Amino acid sequence: MTALELRNVSKVYGDRAAEVHALREVSLTVEPGALVAVMGPSGSGKSTMLTIAGSLEEATGGEVFVAGRSLATLSRNERARLRRRSIGFVFQDFNLLAGLTAAENVALPLELDGLQARAARKAALRALDELGLGSRAARFPEELSGGERQRVAIARAVVGERRLLLADEPSGALDSVNAEAVMRLVRTACRGEVAGVVATHDAQLASWADRVVFLRDGRMVDQTSPLPGPESLLTPSDRK
Amino acid sequence: MAVSVPHALLALLTEGPKYGLQLREEFESRTGEVWPLNVGQVYTTLQRLERQGLVESEGGADEGPQKMFRITAEGDEELAAWLRTPPDLASPPRDELVIKVLVALRVPGADVAAVLQVHRAYLVQLMQQWTRIKEDATEDDLALLLAVDAELFRLDSVVRWLDSADSWIQRSPAAAISRAASAAPLPRLRRKAGARR
Numbered sequence: 001m002t003a004l005e006l007r008n009v010s011k012v013y014g015d016r017a018a019e020v021h022a023l024r025e026v027s028l029t030v031e032p033g034a035l036v037a038v039m040g041p042s043g044s045g046k047s048t049m050l051t052i053a054g055s056l057e058e059a060t061g062g063e064v065f066v067a068g069r070s071l072a073t074l075s076r077n078e079r080a081r082l083r084r085r086s087i088g089f090v091f092q093d094f095n096l097l098a099g100l101t102a103a104e105n106v107a108l109p110l111e112l113d114g115l116q117a118r119a120a121r122k123a124a125l126r127a128l129d130e131l132g133l134g135s136r137a138a139r140f141p142e143e144l145s146g147g148e149r150q151r152v153a154i155a156r157a158v159v160g161e162r163r164l165l166l167a168d169e170p171s172g173a174l175d176s177v178n179a180e181a182v183m184r185l186v187r188t189a190c191r192g193e194v195a196g197v198v199a200t201h202d203a204q205l206a207s208w209a210d211r212v213v214f215l216r217d218g219r220m221v222d223q224t225s226p227l228p229g230p231e232s233l234l235t236p237s238d239r240k
Numbered sequence: 241m242a243v244s245v246p247h248a249l250l251a252l253l254t255e256g257p258k259y260g261l262q263l264r265e266e267f268e269s270r271t272g273e274v275w276p277l278n279v280g281q282v283y284t285t286l287q288r289l290e291r292q293g294l295v296e297s298e299g300g301a302d303e304g305p306q307k308m309f310r311i312t313a314e315g316d317e318e319l320a321a322w323l324r325t326p327p328d329l330a331s332p333p334r335d336e337l338v339i340k341v342l343v344a345l346r347v348p349g350a351d352v353a354a355v356l357q358v359h360r361a362y363l364v365q366l367m368q369q370w371t372r373i374k375e376d377a378t379e380d381d382l383a384l385l386l387a388v389d390a391e392l393f394r395l396d397s398v399v400r401w402l403d404s405a406d407s408w409i410q411r412s413p414a415a416a417i418s419r420a421a422s423a424a425p426l427p428r429l430r431r432k433a434g435a436r437r
Contacts (some may be wrong), residue, residue: 039364041403187375203399204392207367207377214357224361226368 001068001163003195004030004053010061011048011218022048024218030197031059032163035190038199040215046199047168049215053197054087054166067163068185074168088157090094090167094149096156098237102128102148103137113160117164127155131185131202145180151185158189165189165196171205183208245285246294247275253295253311260286260307270383292303292316317327352409359408360402367395 011023023045030036030091032164038046051057055071064071067086071079089095096105106124111117128137131151141149141197150170157165171179179202187208190196198209213223244268252258252266265389268275286309289295294315299307311319337359344355374388 039405184375201403202396203364203367204371204396206364207371207392209368212361212364212368214361216357222357222361224365226365226370227374229304 001125002029002065003032003067003193004028004033004197005065006049006053006062007065008062009049009052009059009064011045011052011059021218023052023059026215026218026220028213028220031191032162032195033191034200034211035187035196035209037212038197038207038215039201039203039206039212041201044215046215048213048218050166050168050197050199053164054089054118055083063102065164067210073128077106081113084109086163087162088155088159088162088165090150090157090165090170092155092169092172094141094147094172096152098141101138101140102133102144102152102155104153105141106159109156110160115160121161122154127159128152131155132186136151146172146174147181148177150174150182154182154185158194163193163195165194167196167198170198171202176204179205244322245281245290245364246320248320249285249289250294250311250315250322252317253309254316257298257308257310260309262340263309274388289315338401345409353406356402356406356409360399361400363395363402365394367399370395 006026006028008025008027009023009222010021010025011019011094013022026045026049026154027131028036038049040046040191050058053064054058055074058071066082069082071082074082077237088092096102097108100108103121103124106127107117107120110120110123112171115123125134126135131154133148135147135156136144136152141152144152150172154170157167170183170186174182183205186196186198198205211223211225214221248267248270249263252270258266260282261264261279263286264277264279267277267282267327286295286297290297290309292314293312295309295311297307298307338361341352344350344352370392371406374385375393377384379385406432
């Protein structure tokens with residue numbers, strides 16, 4: 001079963017006089033365990049693609065499947081449940097709730113989904129621990145550094161049984177070392193059953209992905225995967 | 241990639257006297273094996289350094305593995321001066337990619353955006369390969385991490401240049417004419433191309 005599939009997905013905003021084609025017949029398949037980066041200039045449709053994949057917005061054409069289920073066949077409530085249980089979001093500005101501690105922020109989606117507070121807290125602490133934030137669990141967002149806040153946001157996105165991680169410019173305004181740390185975490189999270197899609201304009205961040213797709217004016221124009229055997233770069237031809 | 245072998249060898253000798261073979265092994269491990277070096281290169285470089293009085297040797301007049309090298313006071317001074325001398329970055333290199341893009345702009349009907357994308361995809365693919373190396377590297381392999389990062393930042397700057405070129409070209413009225421021409425059927429393309437002259 002694919003983690004995410006977009007089939008000829010289009011999105012048009014506005015009416016006839018001022019139509020904006022944000023996405024034009026985009027098709028993409030993401031298998032479990034894969035990390036895909038979406039690159040393109042601002043306005044190319046990256047964010048729209050993520051919000052549609054995450055069922056935060058509906059496509060105007062085509063079909064979207066998350067964990068094998070077509071979003072169009074789901075009721076509003078079923079879509080909301082799918083978002084809470086299977087999809088994790090990471091945004092540029094972290095979107096942590098200021099009045100909750102790191103652990104409470106991470107536990108929140110589980111509690112909203114009906115999990116008992118104690119079980120949710122336990123799962124949250126485990127997720128924070130895995131990201132090296134065990135000792136910061138009781139801190140409020142304003143007491144954390146930018147890098148730490150983003151790690152809390154990632155913990156919140158992967159906690160529980162999430163199958164699809166969607167990240168929109170996840171390293172935001174972080175410096176390059178912290179930005180790389182974020183991508184390493186996203187990379188690590190996308191193993192086994194979990195797949196990820198990261199929208200970014202930054203080639204260094206995109207290069208952590210298994211596959212990079214390029215968007216331009218709402219169209220997917222190209223995609224690339226690393227060639228096998230990266231070690232070949234370390235052996236110049238004059239020495240072979 | 242240019243690397244100053246003489247200065248790298250001097251740097252290794254600041255830790256104490258060493259044999260030629262040992263210097264080669266240490267050079268490769270310190271530069272993350274990104275810059276391999278053959279043993280002949282090591283010995284000719286050491287001979288030159290010795291002639292310049294920057295290193296001295298003991299172990300007889302014979303050339304060979306039994307000879308041990310140590311850095312001199314002049315060698316220390318030369319190394320300190322070299323570390324602080326910026327490399328020549330003032331004169332721009334004749335960049336093949338820049339030339340290709342400039343040429344594409346002049347070719348009637350050429351899809352410049354497609355040309356940019358071919359190069360962008362190639363660069364990102366290379367960056368993916370370097371990133372795999374970084375991902376597999378252990379944290380104590382600082383030399384490898386830094387050498388790979390240098391390559392990633394260099395390739396990234398080229399991708400950014402392509403992105404910037406892309407948006408300049410999209411905004412440019414001249415490029416719009418060229419785009420219209422490339423989208424048009426052939427007879428019109430000829431007329432347009434002719435009209436521009």
